[in-house]
Amino acid sequence: MSSFFEVSHRSSRSKARLGEIRTDHGVIKTPSFVAVGTKGTIKTLTPELVREIKTQVAFVNTYHLVTHPGADIIEKVGGIHNYSKLNMPLMSDSGGFQVFSLAQSSRARQHNFSHTSFIQPGVKQSQRKADVRGEEEPLLVKITEDGVKFRSIYDGQLVEFTPEKSMEYQLKIGADINMAFDECTYYPATHEYAEKAMKRTHQWLKRCIQFGAQQRVFSSTSPPKGGSPKSLTQKQLSSLPFTNHQSLSANRYLYGVIQGAIFEDLRKKSAEFVVSQNTPGVAIGGVSVGETKKEMRDQVRWVADYLPKDRPVHLLGVGQIDDIVDLVKYGIDTFDCVEPTRLARMGVLYEVRKQNFLSQRGPFRHAQDKPYPESEKNLFSSPPYEIDITQSIYKNNLEPVDVNCDCYTCSNFAKSYLHHLFKQREILGYTLATIHNLWTMERLFEKIREMIGNNLI
RNA sequence: CCAGAGGUGGCGGAGUGGCCAAUCGCAGCAGACUGUAAAUCUGCCGGGUUUUCCCUGCGGAGGUUCGAAUCCUCCCCUCUGGA
Numbered sequence: 434m435s436s437f438f439e440v441s442h443r444s445s446r447s448k449a450r451l452g453e454i455r456t457d458h459g460v461i462k463t464p465s466f467v468a469v470g471t472k473g474t475i476k477t478l479t480p481e482l483v484r485e486i487k488t489q490v491a492f493v494n495t496y497h498l499v500t501h502p503g504a505d506i507i508e509k510v511g512g513i514h515n516y517s518k519l520n521m522p523l524m525s526d527s528g529g530f531q532v533f534s535l536a537q538s539s540r541a542r543q544h545n546f547s548h549t550s551f552i553q554p555g556v557k558q559s560q561r562k563a564d565v566r567g568e569e570e571p572l573l574v575k576i577t578e579d580g581v582k583f584r585s586i587y588d589g590q591l592v593e594f595t596p597e598k599s600m601e602y603q604l605k606i607g608a609d610i611n612m613a614f615d616e617c618t619y620y621p622a623t624h625e626y627a628e629k630a631m632k633r634t635h636q637w638l639k640r641c642i643q644f645g646a647q648q649r650v651f652s653s654t655s656p657p658k659g660g661s662p663k664s665l666t667q668k669q670l671s672s673l674p675f676t677n678h679q680s681l682s683a684n685r686y687l688y689g690v691i692q693g694a695i696f697e698d699l700r701k702k703s704a705e706f707v708v709s710q711n712t713p714g715v716a717i718g719g720v721s722v723g724e725t726k727k728e729m730r731d732q733v734r735w736v737a738d739y740l741p742k743d744r745p746v747h748l749l750g751v752g753q754i755d756d757i758v759d760l761v762k763y764g765i766d767t768f769d770c771v772e773p774t775r776l777a778r779m780g781v782l783y784e785v786r787k788q789n790f791l792s793q794r795g796p797f798r799h800a801q802d803k804p805y806p807e808s809e810k811n812l813f814s815s816p817p818y819e820i821d822i823t824q825s826i827y828k829n830n831l832e833p834v835d836v837n838c839d840c841y842t843c844s845n846f847a848k849s850y851l852h853h854l855f856k857q858r859e860i861l862g863y864t865l866a867t868i869h870n871l872w873t874m875e876r877l878f879e880k881i882r883e884m885i886g887n888n889l890i
Numbered sequence: 891c892c893a894g895a896g897g898u899g900g901c902g903g904a905g906u907g908g909c910c911a912a913u914c915g916c917a918g919c920a921g922a923c924u925g926u927a928a929a930u931c932u933g934c935c936g937g938g939u940u941u942u943c944c945c946u947g948c949g950g951a952g953g954u955u956c957g958a959a960u961c962c963u964c965c966c967c968u969c970u971g972g973a
Contacts, residue, residue, distance in 0.1 A: 471926050492925070530925045586927045617925075690925090721924040729924085749925035756924075771926045778929050779922090825918080855929090856917090863929050 448764035456609035467769035496528035512607025525608035533617035627694035704739035777866035840872035
């Protein structure tokens with residue numbers, strides 16, 4: 434029987450490696466991008482389109498799915514694979530991130546900020562002091578050692594998340610890879626708070642493992658013999674509605690999550706602890722939550738030496754193309770990020786032209802970051818050259834978005850048409866843009882794998 | 891020709907004596923977005939290069955008033971009914 438993760442090549446130049454993550458719903462060649470489909474859909478795409486893009490793996494969110502439509506209905510239909518027809522390896526997030534993002538939002542609302550502007554570096558420190566986390570009076574979220582209470586953003590219902598509940602929900606949802614319930618520490622947090630949150634996350638990880646052990650899942654890096662009690666027989670499967678393939682995974686794999694905010698000592702401590710817990714995979718969380726790019730990368734660099742050599746490593750919430758290429762070097766195998774799909778819906782399309790990499794928007798989004806050294810200015814060392822298709826300069830442009838791209842969108846449509854669709858808010862525009870951006874990511878990762886294979890990364 | 895309604899910034903459309911350079915929407919321009927409350931959000935949007943400052947300004951020309959997009963007179967134009 435093959436193992437969950439197998440490394441086929443290690444770069445001689447860095448910690449980058451080539452590997453395969455094997456799940457009941459298919460194999461993921463790593464490094465890989467993980468398309469984000471929070472609510473059980475990669476926004477604007479049918480599963481057929483997702484398949485055509487050759488997306489290897491997608492990411493769904495427990496909090497959102499539990500709130501709507503509810504874990505029970507998903508379980509009843511045989512799991513999220515069958516319910517959504519995303520017939521590919523799936524990862525589910527624990528809901529931990531929503532503790533962060535929803536609390537940010539509730540604070541933002543309190544201060545009459547948009548949730549985006551609130552996490553901007555320009556916001557005054559004093560406005561961040563009265564935090565709703567911890568044991569204070571919350572609007573949407575309350576965190577205790579036991580777990581988290583959410584007020585549903587959809588209907589105001591109180592939702593309680595504990596490590597056990599997150600695991601239970603995730604088992605019902607049925608993704609192949611599950612995240613341990615963690616607390617994504619906000620930025621900027623004090624060392625004191627970050628340590629407290631980290632320890633809490635560690636305790637929660639133990640409880641997730643414990644819960645998995647009781648369910649006889651997540652117990653090792655190899656598939657448990659005979660599957661878990663949660664897996665259904667073929668006969669049971671065939672009686673489920675809409676079923677046309679194997680549905681609920683027999684095998685689930687738990688990833689512990691490293692936290693520690695922007696503090697080197699905490700990050701290393703957390704990495705050591707999480708890796709020692711021997712979960713099938715390890716994830717790094719709590720990054721790209723408002724800190725600078727340098728801080729974000731440091732958080733990964735600090736733990737690189739502690740990461741497991743024989744187990745897959747996931748980086749939660751990253752990233753931008755330049756981040757991905759640089760962080761692959763630290764041994765990251767999978768990356769999930771909303772950027773390609775969200776930006777697509779905002780009319781921002783990737784145009785990965787070598788010559789233009791350093792022009793226009795410049796290599797950095799954060800002015801306070803230091804530029805790359807000259808030696809690093811290679812193909813992938815700067816972010817994608819993005820275009821904003823809504824700009825009127827594209828009104829008469831009959832070229833494809835990216836002349837070097839062979840995606841469905843670029844093969845068939847001119848910038849002018851996409852511009853037109855976006856200006857008219859035609860639904861097809863969002864779909865075509867999403868196809869292009871996800872396709873670009875997949876091709877980027879193909880290139881990355883090729884370069885690792887040739888020891889160029 | 892008669893009757894009625896109306897002419898406001900690129901467009902639509904509020905405002906009917908001072909708090910009006912004029913609500914709001916669209917269009918335009920700029921910015922943001924990294925485990926998705928996001929087909930979203932933010933800012934600008936008459937001119938003067940910043941402004942608590944000045945100029946022009948609500949069809950046109952006059953007038954009333956301390957003060958008019960708002961009231962009066964005349965003119966021009968549009969729309970809807972009727973002949």
